[in-house]
Amino acid sequence: MAYEKKVNELNLKDTELCLGLPGRTEEIKEEQEVSCVKSNNKRQFEETRDEEESTPPTKTQIVGWPPVRSYRKNNSVSYVKVSMDGAPYLRKIDLKTYKNYPELLKALENMFKFTVGEYSEREGYKGSGFVPTYEDKDGDWMLVGDVPWDMFSSSCKRLRIMKGSDAPTLDASL
């Protein structure tokens, strides 16, 4: 898939750049390899993975399972908790009321009075210091916006808006 190839390229480019402080390059390379292995379920590097290592599809990815009529699925309510770093209490929203990322982000911005910045596949959210993330079905924390909306809305368990200096950029975490 196109975005996987892009991600491959991204990683190669990152190893060429010196991202952190001088002397950190060895550390960064190691961290990168570790994070590649950890996240191999998510950004799926088809060329490098063996068949045996591939994990079976999670249950949200099986078509027609659980066997619930689409009418019922479409009319079910799926509230997820939303936390914002620094906010005194959490909120809850029904993901089903939004049809796409722009609608969701706008609602979040209104709810917590912030703006989210520009999204790019390469660098995530830039410009505002706020980064929307979510916990998926497997318990991993992901960046909001990477996967198609339907996949996101059926696997998102909770949302967390990371703020300012607490929010590592994609570059720094590698």
Added chain:
Amino acid sequence: MNYFPDEVVEHVFDFVTSHKDRNAISLVCKSWYKIERYSRQKVFIGNCYATNPERLLRRFPCLKSLTLKGKPHFADFNLVPHEWGGFVQPWIEALARSRVGLEELRLKRMVVTDESLELLSRSFVNFKSLVLVSCEGFTTDGLASIAANCRHLRDLDLQENEIDDHRGQWLSCFPDTCTTLVTLNFACLEGETNLVALERLVARSPNLKSLKLNRAVPLDALARLMSCAPQMVDLGVGSYENDPDSESYLKLQAAIKKCTSLRSLSGFLEAAPHCLSAFHPICHNLTSLNLSYAAEIHGSHLIKLIQHCKKLQRLWILDSIGDKGLEVVASTCKELQELRVFPSDLVGGGNTAVTEEGLVAISAGCPKLHSILYFCQQMTNAALVTVAKNCPNFIRFRLCILEPNKPDHVTSQPLDEGFGAIVKACKNLRRLSLSGLLTDQVFLYIGMYANQLEMLSIAFAGDTDKGMLYVLNGCKKMKKLEIRDSPFGDTALLADVSKYETMRSLWMSSCEVTLSGCKRLAEKAPWLNVEIINETDNNRMEENGHEGRQKVDKLYLYRTVVGTRMDAPPFVWIL
């Protein structure tokens, strides 16, 4: 009986109403066949492609009521592409041309267009009853034609359909002279509702017994509607707003108290749980309660409501009720016959879901239970054995463990023994859905004991073709067999081709059947339609060098007396 004149025999037949019985009568002898066909008013066609309108009309010229089913059951779960088929238009056209006195039409999983509805509304002067379940393809414009043109409309019942809501004024299309409505169910409409037109309609319908509202009908409108229809028996509450003003709420309470005939309650699509107590005064009369769309009703509000419902026979609920909630049901609802517990958290990982404990509690507390649909996180063989002992009267037993292939969570064994106990104890079992980790052994039990079984749903189960063979050989009354993601292949498929003549249909998807196996089956059984549904290009299957050994993704076969259907889309290949 041959000594009686035909009219007398016909009069006797009038007392025979079930389809099965009438079908049996018609096979006794030629004269009974003839008498029966002229007197038959209600016809049920379980697969619209098993026959065609011309044959239907030739045999039953006095037809008044028709039930048609289109797409296979797994279409409910998005396993069948939208354009597969099941069009009602040719049926309505033929019925209209023949000028048969159609009064009732019930359709399930069919494609219905506005054109069809308009033609229906104009062609049958005495048309009274339209029931559409899980259908699609039409808009509120079609409903407007029905409202405007059917002078004697009694029932308009729309259950879980995908309707394009044009936010038009279909409700105001009912003429002022229309006062015959008994059933009005538009809960599945998404758009706004003309409340004034609705209230006027309800006010002039003294026979209205069943009213199911959509989301757009707020609480104050509900209060007014209930005030002018105290004869209501079956009510679907739409939106039960969050903060009703005290005046509306008082009016509602007063209106509810007057509805002493109310027996069935549903809806609560958006609900303020603390307002539920307005319904407590009539709960002791309720026999049916459907809260399966009421995600906001749980916890103590739900429990309090249920504790008032001592006469409940049918309960549809979300799994947020929890095992503890089911224990309350078990101790309160001693008349319970049918229970459905739906999953509330489709994302997974929910800890409010129900387990085997809730199921056991229900089986112990509700001796009259005969139908269950239960979505749960986990199950054990021991629990199923206990359930079988407590409830040997199951007619329908559908268990869905949310994680495929999940074993007994205590022993890590497959659930063969548990389901085996169910089929052994429940001698009247007609419908069964399996889940969890299952080997061929469970199918051995099913083949051995499930003598009355008519419908079986299998997913992610079994080890070899033997599994499917046990079922095909053992279950003499099997009508509908649907299988997905199980390792059954050509050997099982081809073992006894004549078996399929006794069945309505067989569905197999993501199994091990191959193209050549399907071709051989089609050759051996020309009275079957063998459909290969392949959403990728069909031609590639032929051209590919491995021709024949390729696995078929989706196979749907059914007996038919009218051969290959002409309306199949390009991705359906009929062998």
